[in-house]
Amino acid sequence: MQIFQCRACGSRLYFGNRLCLGCGRQTAYLAEGVAMVAVDIGNDGAPLPLADVDRSRRWRHCLHRANDDACFWLVDEADGTPLCRSCRLSVLIPDLSDPINHARWKRVEAAKQWLIHSLLELRLPFERETSGVPPLEFHLLSAQPGHRVITGHQESLITIDVAEADDEIRLRRRASLGEPYRTLLGHLRHEVGHYYWQVLASRPGFFDGFRSLFGDEGVDYSQSLDRHYQQGAVSDWQGRYISAYASSHPWEDWAESWAHFMHVVDAVDTARAHRLRLDDVLEPAGLYGPWPPDGETLLDLWQPVSLLINDLNRAVGMPDAYPFVVSPTVRDKIAFVSAQARALASPG
Ligand SMILES: [Zn+2]
Ligand SMILES: [Zn+2]
Ligand SMILES: [Zn+2]
Incomplete structure (x- = not known):
C-alpha cells in the first residue's frame, strides 16, 4: 500500500480513514485515482475530491458510508448507482x-x-x-x-x-x-486467484507454462480435496508448495501462488512507500526501479523484505508476519503468476 497525503494539509491519509487527522476534512477513496483523498463539501453537500479530476464530474459518498459506516469510497454520479465500485x-x-x-x-x-x-x-x-x-x-x-x-x-x-x-x-x-x-x-486473494485462472485459461500458451509448474489440473478435484482432508498433505510438500493446502490440487496450488503474488507485491510496494533502503548486496535490482517489477526482481526484493518484517514482528513479541518458505520451485510458480498478471493488466 502506498502512503497517501492530504492535499490541503499534507497529513498522511490511511486507507480507510474517514477524516484527515491533520485538518479534519472528510477523506474518501477515489478509485479513478487509486488513492485516498481529502474532500471539500460543495454548496449542495456533494463531496469535491481534492485531486486531479475533471471538475465537471459530480461525486457522492457510497451509500454504505452514511447508512452503515462500512465504506469510504466515492461514487461517480454518472455511474447511476448509489454504491461504489x-x-x-x-x-x-x-x-x-x-x-x-x-x-x-x-x-x-x-x-x-x-x-x-x-x-x-x-x-x-x-x-x-x-x-x-x-x-x-x-x-x-x-x-x-x-x-x-x-x-x-x-x-x-x-x-x-x-x-x-x-x-x-x-x-x-x-x-x-x-x-x-x-x-x-x-x-x-486466494479466491480471486481462481477467478483469474479462468480468465487466463483461454489465453494461448497458458497451459504449457501452467502444467509444467503446477501439474495436470484434470485430476479429479473433489477426490483430491477429500484425500487432502482425510490424509493430510504429501509428506515432502514444503519444497514444492507454498502451503500444505496448495498440494491438494493444481487449482489450489495456483490460487495459493496467486495469493502470495498479491501479498508480495503489496508488501514490497509498502517497503518502497516507506523509502526503505536495502543493503546493496541484498538489493539486486533496486526497490525504486519500474513498478511493478518482473516476477524475478519482485522475489529478489521480497527475500530481504520478508526477513525484515518477520524480525520486526519478533522484536515486539508477535509471530512471524510471513510464516512461509519460498523454495526455488515455489519461486518459479509465483514468478509465473506474476508474469501472467502483467500480461493481463491493461496498459498504464
Ligand atoms: Zn488534511
Ligand atoms: Zn462502497
Ligand atoms: Zn481455492
Whole structure:
C-alpha cells in the first residue's frame, strides 16, 4: 500500500480513514485515482475530491458510508448507482438487522476494499466480461440453521463465510486445520486467484507454462480435496508448495501462488512507500526501479523484505508476519503468476 497525503494539509491519509487527522476534512477513496483523498463539501453537500479530476464530474459518498459506516469510497454520479465500485460487487450480503452479521460484514467489506484497491493498482480486469468470464461478484453470507456457508468460488462468483471475520472463529479453524496463517485478505486473494485462472485459461500458451509448474489440473478435484482432508498433505510438500493446502490440487496450488503474488507485491510496494533502503548486496535490482517489477526482481526484493518484517514482528513479541518458505520451485510458480498478471493488466 502506498502512503497517501492530504492535499490541503499534507497529513498522511490511511486507507480507510474517514477524516484527515491533520485538518479534519472528510477523506474518501477515489478509485479513478487509486488513492485516498481529502474532500471539500460543495454548496449542495456533494463531496469535491481534492485531486486531479475533471471538475465537471459530480461525486457522492457510497451509500454504505452514511447508512452503515462500512465504506469510504466515492461514487461517480454518472455511474447511476448509489454504491461504489467495491460495494456494488457484493450482490448478496447478510441480514444487517442482526448486529453480529453487521459487524462481521463490515470487516469483510474492509478486506474486500483492500483487495479491490490492489486489483485497481495492478490494472487487472474485474468489472467487465473478460475472455468470456463474467465480471467478478461476491456473496458475503452468514450461515443459517441447516444452511452452511463454504468460502470458495464458482466461475466468477466468490462466496465468503462472514463468520471468518470473527477472530475467535477464524483462529479456531486455523488451529484445527494446522495452518500458520489465516486472514480475510488471504481468503480474498486466494479466491480471486481462481477467478483469474479462468480468465487466463483461454489465453494461448497458458497451459504449457501452467502444467509444467503446477501439474495436470484434470485430476479429479473433489477426490483430491477429500484425500487432502482425510490424509493430510504429501509428506515432502514444503519444497514444492507454498502451503500444505496448495498440494491438494493444481487449482489450489495456483490460487495459493496467486495469493502470495498479491501479498508480495503489496508488501514490497509498502517497503518502497516507506523509502526503505536495502543493503546493496541484498538489493539486486533496486526497490525504486519500474513498478511493478518482473516476477524475478519482485522475489529478489521480497527475500530481504520478508526477513525484515518477520524480525520486526519478533522484536515486539508477535509471530512471524510471513510464516512461509519460498523454495526455488515455489519461486518459479509465483514468478509465473506474476508474469501472467502483467500480461493481463491493461496498459498504464
Ligand atoms: Zn488534511
Ligand atoms: Zn462502497
Ligand atoms: Zn481455492
